[in-house]
Amino acid sequence: MDDKLIDLRAVSKRYGAVQAVDGIDLSVGRGRMVGLIGHNGAGKSTLFKMMLGLIEPSAGEVRICGVATGDAGFRDVRRRIGYLPESFVAYDNLTGLELLHLFADLKKVARSACGNVLERVGLAAAAGRRVGGYSKGMRQRLGFAQLLLGAPELVFLDEPTNGLDPDGIHDFYRILHQLRAEGATIVITSHILAEIQERVDELVILSGGKVAAQGTLAQLRAGTSMPAEIRLVARSGGAARVIAALRGHQVRVERDCIRVPCAPRQKMQVLQLLSSLDDAIDDVAIHEPSLEDLFFGLGGRHARAA
Numbered sequence: 001m002d003d004k005l006i007d008l009r010a011v012s013k014r015y016g017a018v019q020a021v022d023g024i025d026l027s028v029g030r031g032r033m034v035g036l037i038g039h040n041g042a043g044k045s046t047l048f049k050m051m052l053g054l055i056e057p058s059a060g061e062v063r064i065c066g067v068a069t070g071d072a073g074f075r076d077v078r079r080r081i082g083y084l085p086e087s088f089v090a091y092d093n094l095t096g097l098e099l100l101h102l103f104a105d106l107k108k109v110a111r112s113a114c115g116n117v118l119e120r121v122g123l124a125a126a127a128g129r130r131v132g133g134y135s136k137g138m139r140q141r142l143g144f145a146q147l148l149l150g151a152p153e154l155v156f157l158d159e160p161t162n163g164l165d166p167d168g169i170h171d172f173y174r175i176l177h178q179l180r181a182e183g184a185t186i187v188i189t190s191h192i193l194a195e196i197q198e199r200v201d202e203l204v205i206l207s208g209g210k211v212a213a214q215g216t217l218a219q220l221r222a223g224t225s226m227p228a229e230i231r232l233v234a235r236s237g238g239a240a241r242v243i244a245a246l247r248g249h250q251v252r253v254e255r256d257c258i259r260v261p262c263a264p265r266q267k268m269q270v271l272q273l274l275s276s277l278d279d280a281i282d283d284v285a286i287h288e289p290s291l292e293d294l295f296f297g298l299g300g301r302h303a304r305a306a
């Protein structure tokens with residue numbers, strides 16, 4: 001069994017003068033949940049469309065479930081893939097259930113599966129209502145419901161949490177994690193980096209059509225020289241002692257917060273220095289670089305400027 005569910009080799013896509021995707025090598029193992037991030041125009045949707053077999057690469061090869069997207073056999077693979085596009089289009093004059101029946105017919109899935117799927121996304125009570133009266137979040141849930149039909153082995157979701165409230169986002173990731181626990185492989189794009197960073201197994205950062213970095217958040221952090229930051233709140237009258245104790249370290253004071261940037265190997269040393277100042281310090285926290293920090297550090301800003 002091929003455990004590389006997604007395998008891209010030297011894949012490029014050019015639209016006239018625009019090099020949308022530029023020589024990407026990427027593989028994703030079975031059962032992984034991957035976050036694909038990048039600025040507007042970085043090439044995420046183009047990559048999705050090539051992985052779905054909707055457009056052909058200009059160069060290179062895209063293999064999904066071991067089959068090249070250009071092969072005749074890819075039609076069967078396509079049935080094992082679920083896709084939620086960035087703008088999910090629903091027919092307003094149908095009810096939620098009728099719309100799902102339509103998708104079930106197209107996917108050759110029994111209509112009897114639809115009730116259960118609507119229940120799963122929290123739309124059971126609205127199943128008989130016309131989609132025209134659904135809120136933006138409800139439409140997004142409906143899009144998610146059609147993706148779940150037929151228990152797909154591989155799912156692609158393009159900006160799936162747009163329009164969802166915090167409860168909706170929480171529910172959405174809960175179902176996604178269940179899907180992964182059932183064995184599905186998941187690729188998800190998002191512009192909300194804080195939302196995605198703790199929820200996926202690994203991240204792929206696209207910049208200017210190329211992979212700027214790939215790995216777990218910890219691997220991405222280790223791959224950059226970006227320091228963590230120890231943040232302290234001194235007790236009244238204690239700041240001067242804390243700053244004196246940190247002599248030789250870079251220190252920034254902002255309002256009531258003392259910030260100490262630290263390379264990984266310096267963290268314990270700084271904490272040791274601080275441990276003797278218990279009576280001068282009110283609070284201490286370590287802030288590791290966020291995905292947003294890494295994103296800008298790894299070329300996100302460059303990609304936007306390009």
Ligand SMILES: Nc1ncnc2c1ncn2[C@@H]1O[C@H](COP(=O)(O)OP(=O)(O)OP(=O)(O)O)[C@@H](O)[C@H]1O
Binds near residue numbers: 015020038040
């Ligand atoms: N059909 C097309 N014809 C011409 N250029 C295109 C086409 N589709 C995409 N592009 C261009 O290819 C580049 C990558 O676009 P793509 O939609 O893949 O980026 P994206 O990362 O998905 O962006 P967003 O976050 O805005 O959805 C952009 O410069 C875009 O203008």
